[in-house]
Amino acid sequence: MKNFSRILKYLGEKKGNIILYFIFNLLSILFSLASLAMLAPFLQLLFGKEKLTDVQPVFEWSATGLMTALKFQLSRLISDNGPVYALAAICITIIISIFLKNLFLYMAYRVLAPMRNYVMTKLRAELYSKILVLPIGFFTEQRKGDIISRMSNDVNEVEWSVMAALEALIKEPLTIFIILVSLIFLSPTLSLFLLVLLPATGFIIGRVSRTLKKQSGTAQEQQGLLLSVLDETLGGLRVIKAFNAEKILSNKFFGINKNLNHIRNMMNFRRDLASPMSEFLGVMVLTAILWFGGRLVLNGSAGLEADGFITYIVFFTQIINPAKSFSNAIYNVQRGSAAVERIEAILMAPVKVEDSLGAKELKSFERNIEFRNVSFAYEDAIILDDINLVIEKGKTVALVGSSGSGKSTLADLVPRFHDVTKGELLIDGVNIKEYTVHSIRKQLSIVTQEPILFNDTIAGNIALGSPESAIAEIEQAAKVANAHNFITQKEEGYSTNIGDRGGKLSGGERQRLTIARALLKNPPILILDEATSSLDTESERLVQDAIDNMMQHRTSIVIAHRLSTIRHADEIIVLQKGKIVERGNHEQLIHQNGFYKRLVDMQEVK
Known part of the structure; x- marks a missing residue:
């Protein structure tokens, strides 16, 4: 995270936005889970798979206690108003919950967009300001095309990889955490099995993404070389044509371009592997839970009824998409990390000529x-x-x-x-x-x-x-x-x-x-x-x-x-x-x- 300290500093200037973004995402997740939590027990009661509960239970703060209390409320709704009315009421409740979920999700996006743009605006401004104050000697060592590449391509890479991943890096871990807490609450035994499997999948994804940073750095360097050749070509067209050097320059450009194409293909192959691999691993974990948890429910040793187990499975399926998004975000951050390093190389370059403390004005030249x-x-x-x-x-x-x-x-x-x-x-x-x-x-x-x-x-x-x-x-x-x-x-x-x-x-x-x-x-x-x-x-x-x-x-x-x-x-x-x-x-x-x-x-x- 050291590479991203500057971006985190900019984000720190928008603490209010971050808090709002966190709250809106939290509400969105809770309303999504609320609509799912009541679905399995209601359908079992509605279609006669389970008897209606007519005696109000003593409330206990546990998965069983909450499930029993929910069944009692749903049973009253069905017995007092009839199954059709109850079905309509549940449908309306789910619609309202999903509406509120998406409303708060949209509000989170509304808060995030200005925050992302603020960070990128600050980064571009600071980079340009640093270019203006750096000593002339700094630029004699640098290719002009490479400086332009850092100002344009690298900054764009940060915007589209790191900042685009910001949403997933805040929202998805929060979603996964809340679902995991809910799963632990529903069944600590099953969740212990789950907490063994999830780190293993995370390790596999991390191993695959590790080389992305190095490949991305090489790609950004090649992009800088490409712009340098283009700059030299535009500045020297008269000489190039006069000396029939078009083939020499074109071979140089095409060689760099071909190498860049190869590196980007390899990066995309690795990045595109993130989503299907995380989904496959998620489904493998899901089937393991179905097998292990199903045996416990059938043997009566899970501390969980069938409807609770179904709710557990439904909740777990909600982890798969956030996990996919989170793994994609990690891949993108690895890509953007190389661009951040190249930008930091300019921002951290020493300004050898600057005002000393207490420097005075030279008001006029006299002698x-x-x-x-x-x-x-x-x-x-x-x-x-x-x-x-x-x-x-x-x-x-x-x-x-x-x-x-x-x-x-x-x-x-x-x-x-x-x-x-x-x-x-x-x-x-x-x-x-x-x-x-x-x-x-x-x-x-x-x-x-x-x-x-x-x-x-x-x-x-x-x-x-x-x-x-x-x-x-x-x-x-x-x-x-x-x-x-x-x-x-x-x-x-x-x-x-x-x-x-x-x-x-x-x-x-x-x-x-x-x-x-x-x-x-x-x-x-x-x-x-x-x-x-x-x-x-x-x-x-x-x-x-x-x-x-x-x-x-x-x-x-x-x-x-x-x-x-x-x-x-x-x-x-x-x-x-x-x-x-x-x-x-x-x-x-x-x-x-x-x-x-x-x-x-x-x-x-x-």
Whole structure:
């Protein structure tokens, strides 16, 4: 049950519903048993199989005493009003009992449905919230398709297996318990025999269901792989078609799909075995009771009359369906347990970047950003090693180096996408960890090499970081970013939907929207991952002009790929294998005739 502690916690927030559900089910069971209890003795009295009782017995709180009292009341009903009237009265009583049974059963469902939906809503919300706060490093290790699978397929599996089994896990044990208590009350001797057989059947069912959890976990992993291949296919269709790689991708997809089909078939075979097997075992137990109990009644040693024995059998038959449902529920819970574990792996993942106790707001950026003996390692791999750097307010610092030198990681430390492993990162002389994450990120904007846009309107994308902005402010930001002209040429202007990831726009248009978004936020600090490296000449000029406009009077950290764009940077930092190997402005580094000069020469040759 440890895996389901979160679900049980959510259910604990609905104690009132659980109590009502329990009460309604209890009443439903009692009315069902009441209608059955009077049937066997009444039919025996009505059709003359047993003499009517005309002397009121002394009441005893036992099975025999209750049965005798019931026979006396039924005898009075028949003798006072006639057999036809009595038959009609019993029929009406049974109808009322069954009506009340089903009424309370419906009320139980009405209470259960909002409870189930509440749990699933909370689970989805908590899972999405955790995805938002997890560090970026967490997602570099995970397949995007697998994350989506956990958010969709695994959550659905929990809903349809665990939560759907909730009804059976509460109602059916209650039904079985009440019937067993009634059976023990009717005949302790027979019930002792029964209590030996039932655990044996439960053990058999448990053995069969044991492997379902492992199979379900494998199935969920395969589902995640399937979604990952689909995501890669949709994102790389141009390359797949250009390289005639359709067969490679299709073979990969079909292989995973075939394996998933096999696993699900095996799971369904095992799950579908639950109901017929539990019914067969139930009937075996029933025949054993008929044989054993029948001998006791015939020998007069059961302490039970024939009508009581018939009632006992009728009551026992009411266990079979709840037992079937309960065994199905156990199978479903085993299936859902694997999905719960996969969801918990995300929900329990450590949030390595979070506010410290008593963290304060960074209200404004006044002086500088300082890297003091900063090192950063990821899983024992050193990415940055003993970095010392001061970025003064209003200055532009460019980060240069070969791929994997640590440029992006260094820039990512400022918005606390990662925290330093060693040393200190300070803003205005205060360790960045003493500020709230939200207030730090409020002071900066980021423009990435690949434009990140959302399936929304142009205005909605520009106003992402400043949702309260007026349309005039959005338009002004777009004008400074050289985006206003192309936006107004769209049929719906700023209300134009740009499609998934901005697919309805050109590369240059997408990048200018991200610049407009950064401008509208109007932060004092900018982090720029060379935004022009993948654009054509005309788009590059427009975007570069927009960047130049944006960088005025701001502190800028520029990750440089095209070295021609950083000639006027106040300081250029050259990184190699996580260390600063050269620093200075463009002219100084050229005169040093070192690594930077070689990079410049290589790009000029190109």
